[in-house]
Amino acid sequence: MTALEIILLLAAAGLGIALLRQLRELRKLRRWASQPRLSDPPEAGGAWGEVFNLLHRHRRATLKRRRELAQLMVRSRRGAQALPYGVAVLDAGYRLDWCNDAAREQMGLDPERDRKQPIVNMVRAPEFVEYLRAADFSEPLRLGSPGGGRTLSLQIVAFGDEEHLLLSQDVTGAERVEAMRRDFVANVSHELRTPLTVLSGFLETIQDLKLDAGRIRDYVGLMAPQAERMKRLIDDLLTLSALEHAPPPDAERIFLQPLLQRVRAEAEALSAGKHRVSLEIAGASDLLGAEREIASAFTNLATNAVRYTPPGGEIRLRWKLTSSGGEFSVEDSGIGIDPEHLPRLTERFYRVDRGRSRETGGTGLGLSIVKHALARHQAVLDIDSTPGKGSRFTARFPSARLKAAQTVAG
Amino acid sequence: MGTAEHISKQFEADLDTTRTRVLQMGGLVEAQILAAIQAFATGDATLVAQVIENDARVNGYEVAIDGACNHIVVKRQPAASDLRLIMAISKIVTDLERSGDEAEKIARMAAKIHEHGAHHAQRFPAIRHAAQIAVKMLRQALDAFARLDVASAAEVLKEDSELDAEFRSVLRQLITYMMEDPRTITASLETVWVAKAIERIGDHSKNIAEQVIYIVKGTDVRHTSFADIEREIAKD
Numbered sequence: 001m002t003a004l005e006i007i008l009l010l011a012a013a014g015l016g017i018a019l020l021r022q023l024r025e026l027r028k029l030r031r032w033a034s035q036p037r038l039s040d041p042p043e044a045g046g047a048w049g050e051v052f053n054l055l056h057r058h059r060r061a062t063l064k065r066r067r068e069l070a071q072l073m074v075r076s077r078r079g080a081q082a083l084p085y086g087v088a089v090l091d092a093g094y095r096l097d098w099c100n101d102a103a104r105e106q107m108g109l110d111p112e113r114d115r116k117q118p119i120v121n122m123v124r125a126p127e128f129v130e131y132l133r134a135a136d137f138s139e140p141l142r143l144g145s146p147g148g149g150r151t152l153s154l155q156i157v158a159f160g161d162e163e164h165l166l167l168s169q170d171v172t173g174a175e176r177v178e179a180m181r182r183d184f185v186a187n188v189s190h191e192l193r194t195p196l197t198v199l200s201g202f203l204e205t206i207q208d209l210k211l212d213a214g215r216i217r218d219y220v221g222l223m224a225p226q227a228e229r230m231k232r233l234i235d236d237l238l239t240l241s242a243l244e245h246a247p248p249p250d251a252e253r254i255f256l257q258p259l260l261q262r263v264r265a266e267a268e269a270l271s272a273g274k275h276r277v278s279l280e281i282a283g284a285s286d287l288l289g290a291e292r293e294i295a296s297a298f299t300n301l302a303t304n305a306v307r308y309t310p311p312g313g314e315i316r317l318r319w320k321l322t323s324s325g326g327e328f329s330v331e332d333s334g335i336g337i338d339p340e341h342l343p344r345l346t347e348r349f350y351r352v353d354r355g356r357s358r359e360t361g362g363t364g365l366g367l368s369i370v371k372h373a374l375a376r377h378q379a380v381l382d383i384d385s386t387p388g389k390g391s392r393f394t395a396r397f398p399s400a401r402l403k404a405a406q407t408v409a410g
Numbered sequence: 411m412g413t414a415e416h417i418s419k420q421f422e423a424d425l426d427t428t429r430t431r432v433l434q435m436g437g438l439v440e441a442q443i444l445a446a447i448q449a450f451a452t453g454d455a456t457l458v459a460q461v462i463e464n465d466a467r468v469n470g471y472e473v474a475i476d477g478a479c480n481h482i483v484v485k486r487q488p489a490a491s492d493l494r495l496i497m498a499i500s501k502i503v504t505d506l507e508r509s510g511d512e513a514e515k516i517a518r519m520a521a522k523i524h525e526h527g528a529h530h531a532q533r534f535p536a537i538r539h540a541a542q543i544a545v546k547m548l549r550q551a552l553d554a555f556a557r558l559d560v561a562s563a564a565e566v567l568k569e570d571s572e573l574d575a576e577f578r579s580v581l582r583q584l585i586t587y588m589m590e591d592p593r594t595i596t597a598s599l600e601t602v603w604v605a606k607a608i609e610r611i612g613d614h615s616k617n618i619a620e621q622v623i624y625i626v627k628g629t630d631v632r633h634t635s636f637a638d639i640e641r642e643i644a645k646d
Contacts, residue, residue: 108553110557113557113559114556114557117556117557118426118430120430120433120434120437121429121430121433121556122553122556124433124434124436124437124438124440124552125437125440125441126434126437126438126441127441128437129434129437144444146549148444148542148545148546338535339535340535340538
């Protein structure tokens with residue numbers, strides 16, 4: 001064997017070993033890369049070590065970026081969750097991707113089970129289906145909530161790659177306020193116009209025709225109640241406006257017993273013997289507040305009962321002390337109120353039966369005045385009623401408004 | 411992509427489209443019932459006309475969906491659960507169409523009742539309460555169909571007995587009215603028809619819920635006691 005051969009052999013062996021080592025590192029890399037979840041890359045020396053280090057750094061950066069993205073996503077979901085709107089993320093085919101709790105509650109969506117369902121499978125109202133089909137989202141859509149009883153405002157906003165956001169907002173309260181304001185102006189005008197038409201009609205007749213004195217007296221007699229009605233309406237409007245804008249009522253002592261006697265007397269005067277009116281005082285106490293306001297509230301409740309109870313009926317006025325304060329209630333055996341009217345009963349000019357209210361001299365503002373006057377004394381008005389059986393109106397005062405009774409001299 | 415896979419994707423899409431159409435028909439029927447009941451409460455003549463006019467749309471849905479079902483059966487010859495879905499859909503559509511007819515009936519009756527004088531209907535909140543139960547049942551049955559949710563379908567079956575009880579109490583009340591004041595007999599009899607229509611809507615909703623159980627479980631639960639159905643659902 002020549003020296004050259006030995007050198008070649010050694011070189012070959014050395015190359016072989018080096019090759020084996022490289023192959024071992026390569027196998028390590030392969031094994032590492034084939035794991036389903038990447039761990040840190042293997043340790044190694046030399047050029048391989050450099051490659052592994054680069055991979056290591058690259059992986060760290062990726063992990064960090066992924067964590068940041070995940071956090072960003074959690075944060076934005078949390079943000080969307082906290083919005084007072086219902087938010088639903090829809091894909092290009094209007095299928096549900098995700099929605100927040102408000103959307104779940106308002107539109108009856110379930111973010112888990114309804115994922116990838118077309119949104120129209122769940123929100124099925126024909127108006128909404130048509131809204132999506134027309135694809136004109138410049139105006140929001142008003143819709144009754146799928147659960148019923150509430151009004152939603154729905155709007156679609158496009159974003160990203162043909163994706164859409166469906167925003168929903170509960171506008172039940174806003175819609176009611178809007179309707180009330182609209183109705184109020186219409187109602188005031190109408191209520192004032194009716195007696196005014198009668199008045200001007202008579203005035204024209206008196207002006208144009210030569211009438212004898214007796215005839216004129218008759219006409220004036222017919223005109224007076226109309227003027228009276230207009231005056232009453234304006235008085236009530238002013239009272240209501242005063243209640244709304246005046247500073248909180250003084251805490252003067254209101255002697256309750258004489259006040260209740262007066263209320264009863266007024267109810268009896270209006271009834272003119274057609275009803276049995278009783279007054280019961282269980283637990284003497286006085287009230288702290290503005291006497292004029294409380295008197296007007298109580299009188300309104302009592303005279304309402306007289307108006308809506310057929311002759312021969314019974315009206316029971318009652319004051320009693322309770323664990324949380326005191327309450328004044330008016331119970332009648334009248335026609336009662338359908339439950340659907342109860343929530344709106346204290347709205348201005350809200351009338352269950354228009355003809356009846358006017359014919360008995362109501363202005364349609366009584367219960368609004370009662371509610372405002374009571375609210376200014378931290379008292380609440382509760383109404384229980386059964387159609388055909390009768391109603392009970394209860395004004396509940398907190399104990400802070402009560403004061404031990406003091407008898408008045410005389 | 412292989413041809414077989416392509417065909418199955420297309421089939422899947424056809425089924426989804428049909429399902430969505432059934433649900434949209436359901437949404438329309440629900441709106442029809444609500445409008446009819448509103449017409450009963452208020453006597454609003456435009457609402458009555460609208461309900462009657464829209465019934466044609468409900469019928470249109472029925473024809474179109476039935477056609478689509480036939481088409482799928484003929485062209486794809488579906489088996490097992492897909493076939494069950496198609497068959498259930500064509501039954502559900504019939505129930506929806508009948509519910510739509512009941513809504514139309516309510517609207518027509520509402521118009522008649524209000525011709526006789528409106529106050530009787532206004533004072534009849536029990537009817538509206540029954541209607542709320544019926545609409546809720548229908549909505550829940552449709553939700554159960556969309557989600558293939560057996561538990562929620564079973565709840566609908568339970569609610570039907572609540573509605574039946576409500577119907578009986580409405581009848582008793584109407585009989586009392588008629589005995590107290592014979593002048594209300596005409597309006598009361600017409601109100602009975604409205605109550606009956608509401609009760610029928612509840613029955614149709616129950617049928618739909620039964621079809622949902624059939625789709626998922628493959629068992630026919632029609633004419634089965636509720637306790638048995640609950641046992642059946644609990645299986646597997």
